[in-house]
Amino acid sequence: MVKHIYVIRHCEAQGQSSDASLTEQGFHQAEVLAKFFADKKIDRIITSPFLRAIQTIEPLSTRGNINVEIDERLSERILGTSDLPDWYEKLRATFTDLELKFEGGESSNEAMERIVNVVEETIKSESEHTIIVSHGNIITLLLKNYHNDIDFQFWTQLRNPDVFRLSVKDHEMTLDHIWK
Known part of the structure; x- marks a missing residue:
């Protein structure tokens, strides 16, 4: 059996805070993303608790009637708490x-470990x-x-949104960039 994990970077957002909403363009991108996945079987959706990530996947979850699970470990990495x-x-x-x-x-290792x-x-x-x-970093x-x-x-070359597919079979993983 092959398992597919689609890793999505959120659509265009109005900012970087956890409550930053998608832009008008971002909401349009979320609809395009839902159409992109329309012919793909999806069993489960897990998202960052950040508003822009949730809004990115809402059109797809609504169309597919798929529950969205929130996982704090998918939050964007914190580089530092002071102004940098x-x-x-x-x-x-x-x-x-x-x-x-x-x-x-x-x-990087700490953030990598949680995701x-x-x-x-x-x-x-x-x-x-x-x-x-989740988020780019x-x-x-x-x-x-x-x-x-x-x-x-x-x-630096990631886009909003962006989509990668991790495919796992017999403990072997392949990575494909599937958003064109």
Whole structure:
């Protein structure tokens, strides 16, 4: 049996706070995303508690009458709690030193561990076709866990939304970028 886990980066949002809503374009993207998945079997949807992630998957969950599970471990990674005017360079550095962390923040390894745990639990579950909705930085770390060549540059090229498929068969995992 092959298990498919679709990893979705949320649609375009109005900001970075946990309560930031999708933009008008983001709501349109969410409808397009629902159409993209219309012919795919989906057993389960798990999402970040952030509003933009929930709004991204609502059209699909409504059409498919699929319950949405909220999982705090899918929240975006916290780089730090203090103002970081040079956050971009600091973020880049965390992809080189996976243990590097800033005041009140998580290291890349810490953030990676929590999202990988969600995926590993999903692989062990009964569900064969699962959607996970999360955020760019932590999704990049998830994919890096399975493909070490994924790096900071990969993160800079992500789109809103973006979709990847992790397929698992006989303990072998393949990764496909399926959003065109």
